Amino acid sequence: MRITVVCVGKLKEKYWQDAVSEYNKRLGRYHKMEIVELPDEKAPETMSVAQETEVKRKEGERILKAVKEDSFVVVLAIEGKMMTSEGLADFMAKKAVGGVSHMTFIIGGSLGLSKAVMDRGNFALSFSPMTFPHQMMRVILLEQIYRAERINRKEPYHK
Numbered sequence: 001m002r003i004t005v006v007c008v009g010k011l012k013e014k015y016w017q018d019a020v021s022e023y024n025k026r027l028g029r030y031h032k033m034e035i036v037e038l039p040d041e042k043a044p045e046t047m048s049v050a051q052e053t054e055v056k057r058k059e060g061e062r063i064l065k066a067v068k069e070d071s072f073v074v075v076l077a078i079e080g081k082m083m084t085s086e087g088l089a090d091f092m093a094k095k096a097v098g099g100v101s102h103m104t105f106i107i108g109g110s111l112g113l114s115k116a117v118m119d120r121g122n123f124a125l126s127f128s129p130m131t132f133p134h135q136m137m138r139v140i141l142l143e144q145i146y147r148a149e150r151i152n153r154k155e156p157y158h159k
Contacts, residue, residue: 001031001084001094001095001096001101001102001103002031002032002033002034002101002102003027003031003032003033003066003075003102003103003104003105003142004033004034004036004066004067004071004102004103004104004105005033005034005104005105005106005113005138005141005142006036006037006038006066006067006105006106006107007035007036007037007038007106007107007134008039008040008059008062008063008107008108008109008134009037009038009039009040009109009110009134010014010037010039010040011135011138012135013039015025015111016136016138016139017133019139019142020138020139021036022144023139023142023143023145024086024142026146027040027142027145027149029148030101030146030149030153031145031149035138036066037081038059038062038063038066039062040059040109040110041045041055041058041059041109043055043077044046045109051113052109052111055109055111056108056109056111056112056113056114057114057115058112058115059108059109059111059113060113060115060116060117061116063106063108063113063114063117064116064117064120065124067106067120068102068104069105070101070102071102071104072095072100072102072103072104072122072123073103073104073106073120073121073122073123074103074105074106074121074122074123074124074125075105075106075108075113075118075120075121075123075124075125075130076105076106076107076108076119076124076125076126076127076137076141077112077113077121077124077125077126077127078112078126078131079121079124079126080124080125080128081123081124081125081126082126082128083125085144085147085148085151086151088125088131088144088145088148089147089148089149089151091107091123092145092148092152093152103122104144105125105145106121106133107134107137107138107140107141108134109134110134124139127141128141128143153155
């Protein structure tokens, strides 16, 4: 299966870059991986609801341009379905057996995802009701995809 991670915002700190690089390398054994990093929309510290909607709309347009039409899209959203690591492994295995050859995971910017991106999603996944920085979420997502592959292949991995 091909896996694409589309994310808004750059990884500035070397430790985040190193962690993403490590998991991307590990996942390369199992999948053709692609990470698409999109610029976040510059926005003032305090915004009106209309300004927030406009920022999400602009980021959403960039996200949707990066999503391939034939891809099964998983949006990361607080309101999505929570799963265990084993649940994610089972979900990914069932999608692969069911004919999904390309899965795209989307991590939005600091304000979340636009309605258009949420509507494009085939599945909404939540890692927690808490909000995480996009840099950390990228590492957590890659680690969980790697863990899912290890679980599905019954290969050892730390608990």
